[in-house]
Amino acid sequence: MVRKVIPYEILRNASAITLDLIERIVTENEQIAMRSFLRHSIHVLDDIIQNAGDKPIIGYHFAFPGDLLQCFDATLVCFEVVPYLMAALMPNGAEYFYDRITAFGHPFHSCTSQKGIMGMFLDGLVDLDLAICPTGPCDNTIASYQFFSNQMKIPVLIADFPHYKTERAYKYAAEELVRQIDEIGKLIGQEPDYARLRTALNHSREAQAYLAEINEMRRAIPCPIESIVNPLITGAITMMPGRPEKTQFFKDVSDLMKKRIKNHEGRGGEEKFRSFWPNISQFYDMGFYEWMDRELGMTQLVDVFTYLFFDPIQDPMHDSVESIFQQIAKQALNYPMTHQAQSFIETMVEDTLWGVKAFKADCAIMTGHLGCKQIAGAIQIIREELRDRLSIPMLTIEVDIGDKRFNSIDAVKYEIAEFAKTLL
Amino acid sequence: MNLDDLEFIQAAKTLKNQYIDDWKKENKKVLGYYCSYVPLELIHAMDMLPFRIRGTTCKDTVLADAVLAKINCSFVKATLNLALQGEYNFLDAMISENSCDHVRRMIDIWQRKVGEKNFPRFFLSIPHVLTEAGLDWLKTEIDLFKEQLEKTFNKKFDEDALANSIQVFNENRRLLREIYNLRIAKEPKVSGSDFIKIIVANSSVPKEICNTELEKVIDILKDREGIKDYRARLMLVGSYVDNPAFMKIFEDVGGLIVTDSLCYGVRSFWDDIEPTQNPLNGLIMSYYHKVSCPRMMDAHPTRLEFVKDQITKAKVDGVILQRIEFCDLHGTDNMLLSHDLEQLGIPTLNIDREYLMSDVARFKTRVEAFIEQITVS
Numbered sequence: 103m104v105r106k107v108i109p110y111e112i113l114r115n116a117s118a119i120t121l122d123l124i125e126r127i128v129t130e131n132e133q134i135a136m137r138s139f140l141r142h143s144i145h146v147l148d149d150i151i152q153n154a155g156d157k158p159i160i161g162y163h164f165a166f167p168g169d170l171l172q173c174f175d176a177t178l179v180c181f182e183v184v185p186y187l188m189a190a191l192m193p194n195g196a197e198y199f200y201d202r203i204t205a206f207g208h209p210f211h212s213c214t215s216q217k218g219i220m221g222m223f224l225d226g227l228v229d230l231d232l233a234i235c236p237t238g239p240c241d242n243t244i245a246s247y248q249f250f251s252n253q254m255k256i257p258v259l260i261a262d263f264p265h266y267k268t269e270r271a272y273k274y275a276a277e278e279l280v281r282q283i284d285e286i287g288k289l290i291g292q293e294p295d296y297a298r299l300r301t302a303l304n305h306s307r308e309a310q311a312y313l314a315e316i317n318e319m320r321r322a323i324p325c326p327i328e329s330i331v332n333p334l335i336t337g338a339i340t341m342m343p344g345r346p347e348k349t350q351f352f353k354d355v356s357d358l359m360k361k362r363i364k365n366h367e368g369r370g371g372e373e374k375f376r377s378f379w380p381n382i383s384q385f386y387d388m389g390f391y392e393w394m395d396r397e398l399g400m401t402q403l404v405d406v407f408t409y410l411f412f413d414p415i416q417d418p419m420h421d422s423v424e425s426i427f428q429q430i431a432k433q434a435l436n437y438p439m440t441h442q443a444q445s446f447i448e449t450m451v452e453d454t455l456w457g458v459k460a461f462k463a464d465c466a467i468m469t470g471h472l473g474c475k476q477i478a479g480a481i482q483i484i485r486e487e488l489r490d491r492l493s494i495p496m497l498t499i500e501v502d503i504g505d506k507r508f509n510s511i512d513a514v515k516y517e518i519a520e521f522a523k524t525l526l
Numbered sequence: 527m528n529l530d531d532l533e534f535i536q537a538a539k540t541l542k543n544q545y546i547d548d549w550k551k552e553n554k555k556v557l558g559y560y561c562s563y564v565p566l567e568l569i570h571a572m573d574m575l576p577f578r579i580r581g582t583t584c585k586d587t588v589l590a591d592a593v594l595a596k597i598n599c600s601f602v603k604a605t606l607n608l609a610l611q612g613e614y615n616f617l618d619a620m621i622s623e624n625s626c627d628h629v630r631r632m633i634d635i636w637q638r639k640v641g642e643k644n645f646p647r648f649f650l651s652i653p654h655v656l657t658e659a660g661l662d663w664l665k666t667e668i669d670l671f672k673e674q675l676e677k678t679f680n681k682k683f684d685e686d687a688l689a690n691s692i693q694v695f696n697e698n699r700r701l702l703r704e705i706y707n708l709r710i711a712k713e714p715k716v717s718g719s720d721f722i723k724i725i726v727a728n729s730s731v732p733k734e735i736c737n738t739e740l741e742k743v744i745d746i747l748k749d750r751e752g753i754k755d756y757r758a759r760l761m762l763v764g765s766y767v768d769n770p771a772f773m774k775i776f777e778d779v780g781g782l783i784v785t786d787s788l789c790y791g792v793r794s795f796w797d798d799i800e801p802t803q804n805p806l807n808g809l810i811m812s813y814y815h816k817v818s819c820p821r822m823m824d825a826h827p828t829r830l831e832f833v834k835d836q837i838t839k840a841k842v843d844g845v846i847l848q849r850i851e852f853c854d855l856h857g858t859d860n861m862l863l864s865h866d867l868e869q870l871g872i873p874t875l876n877i878d879r880e881y882l883m884s885d886v887a888r889f890k891t892r893v894e895a896f897i898e899q900i901t902v903s
Contacts, residue, residue: 207864207876209849209857211597237654237823241627244654244823245858252826252862260823262660265624265651274663281659443627446649447634470595475852478595479631483638 105229107154107177109184109222114147116191132370135327136388138354139334142347143187153177154229158290161228161250163235163243164215166261167434168343170279171234172302173294174286181233183340185218186385189504190333195386196221200505208249213242213473214504220246223254232257232289234282236434238444242473259285265444267435276431296423302344303418303426309338310414312352319359320403321461324368325376326359329402330391332383336407339438374399375525378463380454380484381406381470381477382439384503387511398515398522403461411453412436443476450480451487458494464525466496467518471503497521527746529720534739538726538770541582541608542616545731549575555618555679560605560633561625562789562819563652565668565809567695567799569621570733571688572681577617578729578790579605580768581881593635597852599628601766601881606632609640619646619678621671625821626855646678653814654823661814668810688805694733695799701740702728702795705747710784710840713752718762718783719773725790726768756782758897761842763787763833764860765850765879772879775886776846779894785840787833793817796832820859829859830866837872844873844900846893851878873900 121140124133157177162168164182171178189195196214199221204210206224208217222228233256235247251258261278264271283294313335319326335352342348362368375398383405384390394400412433415426434440442450458466466488470478481498488494499517502508529535537543546556555574559566569576581604589610590603608614620641622633637647650667653660672683705724708715716724724743728736757780767773768790773783786792797816802808817832818825836842847863849856857878864874875896879889 207861209852209854209861209878211852212854212857241821241854245820245854248820248823248826248858248862251824253865260655262653262655262657262663264653264663265630265649270666271651274659277659281657444624447631447638470597472597473854475595475597475599475854476627476631478597479628479635481595482593483635 105154105159106227107150107159107179107229108227109188109219110147110150110179113184113187113191114144114151116188117143117147120191134358135331135334135355138351139338142351143337143341146342146345146347150177150179158231158292159229160286160290161230161233161256163233163247164340165236165239165243165434165437165440166234167279167430167437168340169302169306170283170299170430171286172344173283173296173299174290174292175295175298176231176290176292178343179228180340180343181219182215183337184222185214186333186504187337187341188218189386189506190337190388195504195506197505197507199225211472212246213240213471214502215473216242216246218504220249223250230256232259232286234259234261234286236261236263236440238263239440240443240474240476257289261434263435263440263444267441267445267449271435272428272432275435276427279427279431279434296426299344299426300418303415305346305349306344307414307418309349309352310410312349312356313408313410315356316352316359317404317409319356319363322363323376323462324373325401325403326362326367326369327355328369328391329394330388331355332379332402332405332408333385333388333391336382336405339407369395369401371396372399373401375465375522376401376403376461376463378403378454378458378461378466379405380442380450380457380466380468381474382503383407384469384501384511384514386504386506390511390515393515394518398519400518400522402467403463404457406442407438409457410436410438411441443474447480447483450477451484454484455487455491458488458492463494465494465521467521468496468498469503470498470500472500472508473502495521495524529723529743529746532739532742532746534727534731534735534743535723536727537730538723539582541580541613541730543730545735546575546577546616549732550616556616557619557621558614558617559621560629561623562794562816563623563625563650563813564621565813567688567691567809568668568672568683568806569675570694571691572675572679572683574675574679574681575732579614580726580729581605581608582726582768583613584608584882587882593639594632598631599626599850599852599881601850602628602632604881606636609636614640619648621648621650623650623652625652626853628852648674652821654821656815656822656824661811664814665807665810668806672806685805688809689801692799692801692805692809694737697737698728698733698740699795699798701737701744704744705740706785706792706795708744708747711752712841713754714782714784715747715750715752717753717773717777718760718786719770719777721783722767722770722773722791725794729790753782756780758782758843758900759784759841761785761787761833761836761840761845762791762848763845763863764848764856765853766790769881769883772883775883775890776893779890780897781893784842785836787817787829787836789819792836793832820855826859826862830863833863833867834870842872844875844896846896847874847876849878850881
């Protein structure tokens with residue numbers, strides 16, 4: 103049976119072309135993280151494409167714990183990663199699909215991470231067995247997934263996540279996850295395979311250990327890794343749940359950093375400024391990161407997606423299934439963006455203050471993403487807290503993370519360059 | 527007697543009113559709340575007055591603009607602006623929920639910028655789905671809320687008092703439904719703009735007084751001539767509305783808002799609280815299962831059925847789907863409704879707006895064109 107996963111085919115081709123281009127025109131000791139990411143992405147995308155006809159296809163929201171879905175023999179596709187990787191790899195990204203769904207009546211100001219995939223569904227580019235999402239971290243999620251269930255008539259399973267980070271909330275979320283896994287099993291006619299899940303969690307545990315190493319090394323001055331690694335890590339976290347490719351990518355980055363530290367090397371280009379990004383980086387111009395590193399001399403240390411505020415699963419191979427669900431629930435409520443955005447403002451404030459201090463940043467740069475209303479509402483308070491408690495300035499750049507038309511990269515660069523002058 | 531002559535109706539024009547002054551003179555508390563999921567009967571049963579936060583009297587949002595972003599909701603900004611101006615200083619506490627992203631952050635800021643350090647803030651995490659587990663979560667949440675109220679205000683919860691409050695509120699709903707029936711008549715006795723005044727006043731005054739005053743309102747309305755000079759019967763769906771002037775835009779160009787699906791409108795009184803042996807459980811059950819706004823992820827079909835039912839009951843000619851700019855929830859729900867209603871052959875106008883009515887002329891033109899379209903076809 104032929105089932106369509108056309109956006110993933112597009113991404114696979116775009117990744118392959120980009121990798122080919124890099125290998126032809128860039129010397130082999132450049133763009134190492136990007137090469138590793140693309141190689142592993144192609145592997146994951148190949149799997150999706152090859153298995154789409156044989157296995158059930160499950161679409162998942164980026165903030166749903168994708169690791170958990172590895173208990174099924176299924177093709178797993180993250181919705182939100184598609185438009186942003188398209189934006190990163192293709193000249194016009196997913197803009198056609200944003201326009202497609204906007205013309206259908208969807209609000210222009212909703213998040214492009216969902217608008218892109220909604221447009222793709224309108225054009226019939228994906229066949230799904232079901233989709234699964236949490237009730238957060240934002241209104242965009244809550245609103246957009248109702249389109250899939252009510253307009254596209256796709257079974258959408260919803261795991262309700264409370265607003266708190268308390269033991270009671272973790273317990274409730276764990277029960278929600280158990281319920282949803284049970285529902286998925288019924289819908290696709292499979293029993294959850296917990297041995298398979300344990301292996302996946304083991305991969306994620308290893309990956310998280312490498313990510314912890316990466317983040318530890320990013321504290322070094324100068325930072326031993328390029329800024330572009332942030333959107334790449336985001337891509338790996340969302341697209342490769344519980345997969346060895348994620349582990350290998352993080353290991354490649356960690357090894358590269360270790361080597362550089364050993365050789366007293368930085369990331370290339372002089373590091374004049376160190377910036378902490380409390381929200382997600384932009385995806386629509388990857389050259390921006392080279393500009394940051396080499397022309398401006400500003401490192402993007404960490405963004406909201408690349409530092410995990412949760413522990414790995416303690417012992418994936420031996421913990422009880424019940425304990426695993428509880429631990430995954432805790433991870434889910436503290437997953438990037440859910441931790442910050444589906445919470446009181448204090449969490450974002452404290453995370454930012456902590457991050458600025460921990461990574462020895464000179465400044466913070468906040469992407470005021472068009473979709474992120476809850477983060478937009480926190481910006482001024484974060485700015486004031488940074489100023490009053492740490493004497494650290496924060497710049498806000500208005501962008502749409504996956505749509506270059508909202509604010510051109512030249513305008514963004516100009517704003518950051520002007521801001522950098524004030525840091526001298 | 528005119529509706530506007532009633533002191534009760536005057537309460538819709540201001541935030542604080544004489545009834546609140548009298549209430550506070552008795553050293554009784556006023557609790558501000560933001561969302562229709564707050565169980566008002568529980569507050570009433572503890573002899574406190576729930577007051578729905580609104581943007582009435584707001585002229586601009588200069589102060590709120592400094593702390594919120596331009597992509598935040600203008601209604602939320604209006605209420606925050608009033609709070610920053612001190613207009614909400616008569617409140618003794620604030621109750622908020624995870625209603626939407628804009629409200630969540632606004633309340634965070636309110637707490638930091640307006641409230642004194644010991645200004646009590648209560649928060650309810652309401653599930654976004656309708657499930658047994660969600661109901662259990664909500665029961666615990668309301669139980670904890672009840673305990674916090676008891677502790678903060680030195681009150682004792684009493685089941686009999688709650689049962690009485692439920693009766694008082696159900697009577698209030700019954701009276702509002704009586705007015706609703708006068709609104710959906712062939713020659714409606716009440717316009718949409720008058721109706722919103724009644725609803726707003728009703729959320730700003732102690733309920734026992736409301737019930738007495740609503741009887742007077744009904745008498746006045748019954749004595750009125752019905753409205754005949756309208757061109758189209760409209761239903762208003764979507765974002766929060768508390769401003770009669772907004773309704774008048776439609777009514778000035780020949781439309782008549784005969785019904786709505788608004789959290790501050792028909793949905794607020796449509797269903798009674800079912801009397802149960804355990805009144806608190808019955809209360810929670812009713813609030814949880816009421817016709818929701820789009821924050822409830824699995825309830826679009828119920829919302830659609832409600833809209834369809836209202837269209838039939840009120841003999842609606844066209845539906846206005848409106849959202850305050852940057853509302854992702856209503857924006858998406860309106861998109862879904864517009865396609866649903868189109869399939870049923872019901873004309874719709876899908877519009878976005880600012881709370882402070884900054885774009886009235888363009889808006890009027892669109893509404894006029896819509897009414898033209900309905901009446902010609």
